[in-house]
Amino acid sequence: MPALMKKTMNSVKRADGDKRIAMLRLELDYELATLYEAMMENNEEKKKECKRRLEKLRQELMRLQV
Numbered sequence: 001m002p003a004l005m006k007k008t009m010n011s012v013k014r015a016d017g018d019k020r021i022a023m024l025r026l027e028l029d030y031e032l033a034t035l036y037e038a039m040m041e042n043n044e045e046k047k048k049e050c051k052r053r054l055e056k057l058r059q060e061l062m063r064l065q066v
Helices: 003-041 044-065
Strands: none
16 A cells, blocks of 8 residues: 555544544533433432443543544
């Protein structure tokens, strides 16, 4: 693969990764707000589900930031 093509592909991947990181941060904020709401309602099931989703989002964010 020519060097220019490789650089272009890496730039596209990086841009896609940056967009996904921005979306993940929004999703994390939303999930944290939902978790807060569940805590105020003392809803254990909702808290568990929020924590599970937060962990998945955290793992994906860590993978993208490497």
